[in-house]
Amino acid sequence: MAEKIIIIKNIGSIINIEKDNRRLMSKVSGEASGNPDTLDNAFLVVENNIIAGFGEMAEMGSVISQYETCDIEYTDAGGGLLLPSFCDSHTHLVFPYSREREFEYRLNGLTYEEISAKGGGILNSAKAMDSISDEEILEASFKRINGIIATGTGTVEIKSGYGLTLEKELRLLRIIRKLAELSPVTVRSTFLGAHAIPAEYKSDPERYISIVTEEMMPLVAEEGLAQYADVFCEKGFFSREQSERIFDAAIRFGLRPRIHANQLSDCGAIDCAVSKGCISADHLEVLDAERIAQLASSDVIATLLPGCAFFMDSDFPKAKDLISAGATVAIASDYNPGTSPSGDMLFMMALGCIKMKMTPLQALMASTINGAAALELSHRKGSIAIGKDADFFITKKIPSLAYIPYSYTENPIERVFLKGKEIRTNNI
Ligand code: NIG
Numbered sequence: 001m002a003e004k005i006i007i008i009k010n011i012g013s014i015i016n017i018e019k020d021n022r023r024l025m026s027k028v029s030g031e032a033s034g035n036p037d038t039l040d041n042a043f044l045v046v047e048n049n050i051i052a053g054f055g056e057m058a059e060m061g062s063v064i065s066q067y068e069t070c071d072i073e074y075t076d077a078g079g080g081l082l083l084p085s086f087c088d089s090h091t092h093l094v095f096p097y098s099r100e101r102e103f104e105y106r107l108n109g110l111t112y113e114e115i116s117a118k119g120g121g122i123l124n125s126a127k128a129m130d131s132i133s134d135e136e137i138l139e140a141s142f143k144r145i146n147g148i149i150a151t152g153t154g155t156v157e158i159k160s161g162y163g164l165t166l167e168k169e170l171r172l173l174r175i176i177r178k179l180a181e182l183s184p185v186t187v188r189s190t191f192l193g194a195h196a197i198p199a200e201y202k203s204d205p206e207r208y209i210s211i212v213t214e215e216m217m218p219l220v221a222e223e224g225l226a227q228y229a230d231v232f233c234e235k236g237f238f239s240r241e242q243s244e245r246i247f248d249a250a251i252r253f254g255l256r257p258r259i260h261a262n263q264l265s266d267c268g269a270i271d272c273a274v275s276k277g278c279i280s281a282d283h284l285e286v287l288d289a290e291r292i293a294q295l296a297s298s299d300v301i302a303t304l305l306p307g308c309a310f311f312m313d314s315d316f317p318k319a320k321d322l323i324s325a326g327a328t329v330a331i332a333s334d335y336n337p338g339t340s341p342s343g344d345m346l347f348m349m350a351l352g353c354i355k356m357k358m359t360p361l362q363a364l365m366a367s368t369i370n371g372a373a374a375l376e377l378s379h380r381k382g383s384i385a386i387g388k389d390a391d392f393f394i395t396k397k398i399p400s401l402a403y404i405p406y407s408y409t410e411n412p413i414e415r416v417f418l419k420g421k422e423i424r425t426n427n428i
């Protein structure tokens with residue numbers, strides 16, 4: 001059978017394209033992150049779900065002649081932008097129920113820590129796991145995935161962490177695996193047994209840590225349920241020293257470390273990230289100049305979660321200072337029921353610009369190539385390059401990239417392609 005080729009023509013601009021595929025980016029750091037390549041008046045060729053070529057419209061005829069014997073399907077981009085799909089490298093999108101009651105408590109003056117200390121927060125979600133079936137969680141999570149596809153996400157990391165018992169953590173990780181099998185997005189999975197200390201271990205946290213490291217991790221690794229291990233390193237949750245021990249065990253089980261760091265306080269999470277070789281340190285709302293320099297001189301990707309700072313009404317991470325110090329900055333949604341009930345990466349990009357003063361190009365690179373790097377997928381994802389997966393979206397005809405964060409409640413995405421297949425979304 002003739003090979004199936006998709007040609008997208010009349011693209012106003014492809015942004016974050018790699019023209020020389022012999023030297024692909026693995027990530028972009030510092031000020032360079034504001035200078036991706038672009039190609040105007042372009043076409044793009046997809047062959048076998050992979051990006052196979054691109055060029056200016058004027059050259060399209062000669063390039064197409066090589067596909068004479070193939071079955072070509074044309075898509076007219078109508079002058080819209082073509083962007084690589086977002087790589088959302090930090091979410092908790094598999095959770096039982098929304099938690100708007102706690103949102104109301106916060107509006108009435110309680111803090112997140114106070115709500116957590118009373119058994120709300122993460123412990124509340126863990127309790128809710130007892131009154132919901134796996135099918136119901138799967139269905140709700142599937143809807144969330146469809147929502148994030150419509151707002152441009154093609155790759156997503158999902159953490160467990162609402163189980164906090166062996167049985168419930170495995171349930172969550174198996175649901176994540178099902179989502180990975182059934183949905184067109186690419187999923188990376190993270191074991192977050194060390195998300196909170198269950199009430200029954202409050203007086204003996206070491207016992208819970210040994211359950212995480214000696215009972216949960218071996219089974220997670222044996223079933224191949226996660227690529228990463230994460231720890232919520234924070235006062236009232238896990239200390240730096242406890243986090244380091246949890247990561248030592250994780251590494252022994254082949255689970256690579258990433259960390260929730262400096263969300264509410266600085267308790268040494270960044271020292272832990274650097275010493276244990278965490279791929280990313282995520283949150284970073286509480287960050288002084290010394291910590292910025294420490295991150296910038298390390299390989300740890302600084303992953304900022306502006307949706308969380310927005311929803312919690314806290315200080316936003318200092319993206320500009322991190323970038324000027326030379327750090328690698330990613331943006332992710334932190335989609336979760338407690339601190340960021342949205343996985344909309346278009347909005348995260350807008351917050352990156354409006355609240356963290358990133359340029360639209362910096363926010364795009366943080367949400368694409370650097371998100372891919374934070375998931376060790378930048379060889380396949382995160383930019384438009386020959387040989388990479390055909391994960392991209394096409395916008396309606398808009399004046400420029402800046403229009404996306406500028407018109408921050410509008411979804412300009414018209415067509416979504418993941419692994420070379422067009423995905424129908426509600427937005428169309
Ligand atoms: O990233 N900080 C820890 N974990 C989540 C919140 C989880 C929850 O409240 O359900 C976060 O903000």
Ligand code: FE
Binds near residue numbers: 091334336
């Ligand atoms: Fe988180």
